[in-house]
Amino acid sequence: MGLFQNNPRANAATARKQNRRVQQARPRPVPAAAPVARKPAVTTSRAGQRVNRRVDAPRAGAKPAVHVPRMGLRSMVAAVPRVGARGRRLLSLAARLAIAVTLAWGVLLAVQTSYQYVTTSARFEAKSLVYQATPHVPVDRLQALLGLEPGTNILAVDTDALQAKIAAEPWVKRASVQRSLPDTLIVEVEEHEAAAALLSGYFYLIDRDGVPFKRLEDGERGELPVITGVDREQLVAGDARAQTAIRRGLAALTTYQETPRPRLSEVHVDEGGAVALYTAKTGAALRLGRGDVAGKLARFDALRAALGERAEQLAVVHLDLDATPGTPERVVASFLDPAAEAAVLARGAGAKPAPKDMTQESAAQAPAANQPSGPTKSKSKKKKKAASGNKFASGIPKYD
Structure with a gap:
């Protein structure tokens, strides 16, 4: 059988395949590009050290750029070990003290607000008196000793002063005054027993x-x-x-x-x-x-x-x-x-x-x-x- 057949189309396809094989085996040469002209490198006085113009060589007349790193939480934490163990203890103590002062201030403010409310609210007005009368201290005498004006707040009453005032009565041996919120005073009196x-x-x-x-x-x-x-x-x-x-x-x-x-x-x-x-x-x-x-x-x-x-x-x-x-x-x-x-x-x-x-x-x-x-x-x-x-x-x- 010869290399070429009588069929022209088949001969053309065979020729193309042979050309591809030749091209794969022998790549087509690419013309070399012209060399790029580069600026000569600027060297410093120290030999063998290359200077970056954009970083190490500022422009003439321009202010040098100052790089300020951003202090985040990690940076602050990383900076703590530099102060030493004693410094860390002082910083920890200062932080705890600041937190305690803040909490105390908040509690005091809340207490003051609550106190102003309960001492001025009509809900805590002294309206009732629980007392068992004794032979020598009747109810009217006790009310005169207490001397509470209408509208008196029960939390503003000085129970110790009232006890001392009742105990000053000659027949009274012991007196007790207690609050029962929201509006009641409980008074107990023990008299002397004459022997x-x-x-x-x-x-x-x-x-x-x-x-x-x-x-x-x-x-x-x-x-x-x-x-x-x-x-x-x-x-x-x-x-x-x-x-x-x-x-x-x-x-x-x-x-x-x-x-x-x-x-x-x-x-x-x-x-x-x-x-x-x-x-x-x-x-x-x-x-x-x-x-x-x-x-x-x-x-x-x-x-x-x-x-x-x-x-x-x-x-x-x-x-x-x-x-x-x-x-x-x-x-x-x-x-x-x-x-x-x-x-x-x-x-x-x-x-x-x-x-x-x-x-x-x-x-x-x-x-x-x-x-x-x-x-x-x-x-x-x-x-x-x-x-x-x-x-x-x-x-x-x-x-x-």
Whole structure:
């Protein structure tokens, strides 16, 4: 078969393929471009170092450009280690202090705004009062002590000042004033409980603790016994002896009142601490002396039980006699009625009653020896009433 066929189209295609192969194998040469003329490089005094004209060589007459980097958060954080550990601690402390001051300022501003609102709002106006009246501080007296004007804000009320004002009342022992939002005040008052009256220059009411809390006024004593024998100068000076005498008298009074006995009118305490009790009905004197009171009053109860109805005629009962060891305890008593005294003495001796004239003579001598400070006997009832009208049974004047 020859290279070319008789088909002209096939021959033309074959020729084109052969040309392509020749072109791929032998690329067509490209004419070289003309060389570009370049400006000679400007060198500095240092050899081998190339200078960038646009950066290192500013134009003549132009101000040099200053590059200021933009400080972002990362740049600030990156700059922190440069100050050292101590600097970082100071910066941290300053940041915390700034945050605390800002928060405190915000809180104070909020509190001030809230305070102005609640102290001027009509919602917090004091409108109600909760109080249980006491015998000596009624509701109208309490309202006068509080002195709250209409429209008073409950949060603007000084509760401590109100408590002090109420506690200044003589009968008040303790006072409490509390708020109950939005518009109520709760007041509690505890009064003194008068246990006795005290005569020491003036009459005072004293409580169970022996504290004089007010001057005695008309109608306030009632059936309270009076404690006498306390020196006024010692009481005013706050001497411990005066307080000891008052407590000694109160202790004897409390022990006496634990059992039903005749009502007392006076409890006398002398300088040595000896106690004498005086009944209200007959003025009988019970001399207890010093020491245990309960045991001596037990002997008095036994004496009254043995005498029966004649016990109402007792004038002086000595319960302060100390028995000698090995002997029974003794109780020496005298009577207001001479006949009753003679009968008791005769019954105790196992003999008949003495004649009337001798009984009166012995009864007149007995009180003079045994009762120097007790109630003075008199043949005239009018003189006896007049003498006891301005004196106690112990002989102390009731009024200066």
